[in-house]
Amino acid sequence: MTTDEGVRQQHAAPPVDAFPIDDVRRRFPAIARAGRFIFFDNAAGAQVPSPVVDAVTDHLLARNVQRGGPYRHSREVDAMIARARTRVATFVNARGADEIAFGLNATSFIRAISLAVGQTLAARPEVVVSELDHEANVATWLALERVGARIVWWRVRDSDRRLHPADLDAVLGDRTRLVACTVASNATGTIVDVAEVGRRAHAVGAEVFLDAVHYAPHGAVDVRAFDCDYLVCSGYKIFAPHMGFAWCRREAINRLPTFREDFIPDVTPDKLEAGTYAYENVAGMEAAIEYLEQLGSGSIGAAMALVAEYERTLSSAMLDALQGIPGVTVHGVTNRSRLHERVPTLCFTVDGIESSIVADGLAARDVGVRSGHMYSPRLMARLGLMPGGAVRASLVHYNTPEEVERFRAALVDVIDEARGS
Numbered sequence: 001m002t003t004d005e006g007v008r009q010q011h012a013a014p015p016v017d018a019f020p021i022d023d024v025r026r027r028f029p030a031i032a033r034a035g036r037f038i039f040f041d042n043a044a045g046a047q048v049p050s051p052v053v054d055a056v057t058d059h060l061l062a063r064n065v066q067r068g069g070p071y072r073h074s075r076e077v078d079a080m081i082a083r084a085r086t087r088v089a090t091f092v093n094a095r096g097a098d099e100i101a102f103g104l105n106a107t108s109f110i111r112a113i114s115l116a117v118g119q120t121l122a123a124r125p126e127v128v129v130s131e132l133d134h135e136a137n138v139a140t141w142l143a144l145e146r147v148g149a150r151i152v153w154w155r156v157r158d159s160d161r162r163l164h165p166a167d168l169d170a171v172l173g174d175r176t177r178l179v180a181c182t183v184a185s186n187a188t189g190t191i192v193d194v195a196e197v198g199r200r201a202h203a204v205g206a207e208v209f210l211d212a213v214h215y216a217p218h219g220a221v222d223v224r225a226f227d228c229d230y231l232v233c234s235g236y237k238i239f240a241p242h243m244g245f246a247w248c249r250r251e252a253i254n255r256l257p258t259f260r261e262d263f264i265p266d267v268t269p270d271k272l273e274a275g276t277y278a279y280e281n282v283a284g285m286e287a288a289i290e291y292l293e294q295l296g297s298g299s300i301g302a303a304m305a306l307v308a309e310y311e312r313t314l315s316s317a318m319l320d321a322l323q324g325i326p327g328v329t330v331h332g333v334t335n336r337s338r339l340h341e342r343v344p345t346l347c348f349t350v351d352g353i354e355s356s357i358v359a360d361g362l363a364a365r366d367v368g369v370r371s372g373h374m375y376s377p378r379l380m381a382r383l384g385l386m387p388g389g390a391v392r393a394s395l396v397h398y399n400t401p402e403e404v405e406r407f408r409a410a411l412v413d414v415i416d417e418a419r420g421s
């Protein structure tokens, strides 16, 4: 991709009749190795397709050297990083590969960017954070109070426990420096209308920082349509190894005083890539996006539209399964006509049974889920679910309706056992 090319075509690939689930599953070695085990904890980290394993291995076997050297191996590393940057730029619909920075994880990018933002508050000391977010996109901003930031909360509504962009108007103003919010809740799976957040924040001259970590495996990330200034993502949620990347609007990041050694250029991406990161994981990231592109016959937009469509069938099946069990409450969007407002991350509780008991029982029956506050303790408190939190089953495009049925049967069994029936 070249710099400043046109906005991504939304549905460029030909329509695909049926989701190629068997082919997809064959490409993930961990699924075959797992036997009967069901991966329903994907929000904490997804499995990788074999081209990702191959890319990581090839990097380590052939060129585990530092970039920037004059010899062949080092040049190959430079070339790989450049290719990966371009692929990730396509993945998020950036204007150019220079807007992508690689690093350890999403949290460290939020921290690095927030520290820089904290030095530029001046007449705009207010930072808006949301009650729906993962703590990584909350605590990092709260830490700016030490340098004079005033934190303003964007709360979920009592009626539906969702963030409504219209409510932002009451908290935005000419003192707002930035709005930090998630694209989708890692706890309840609810999607936020971030384009509307961007419109309202920009109308008052504030910037927008989006956490796309939870949303990215489920739908098209489009920084131009989202109308944001910064966005972070984790590789290990999008079928790549453990690493993270940030997209920053060139003009926004180039204005910020990030930490870098004096001899490092004060422009993106260099100014955000302090030190060395795991190049082998960047090689894996490139392969992961190539894998996704292939699902859409070469178009990442088409691939993610296809994934989202298939995942809505999983959301629907999960809701049918959970709501069919007496005593189970789903926290999040349950209306079948609004499935496009959620990803297949199902947060639920069972009357009278602790969430950890449910998760342990499912683990004993070869179903991997998670319980607790999901790193969103404020949201969980608002839902009235603390201290025990909830159970979270988080699905991705390699999961199947058959797995949902096995999950349902296992859950019924766990509940019967816990109730002694």
Ligand SMILES: Cc1ncc(COP(=O)(O)O)c(C=O)c1O
Pocket (backbone or CB within 6 Å): 043, 044, 104, 105, 106, 107, 108, 134, 136, 137, 182, 184, 185, 186, 211, 212, 213, 214, 233, 234, 243, 244
């Ligand atoms: C929504 C969300 N944001 C941020 C993070 C933190 O990501 P990382 O582990 O890459 O720092 C997570 C991790 O689960 C997450 O789900």
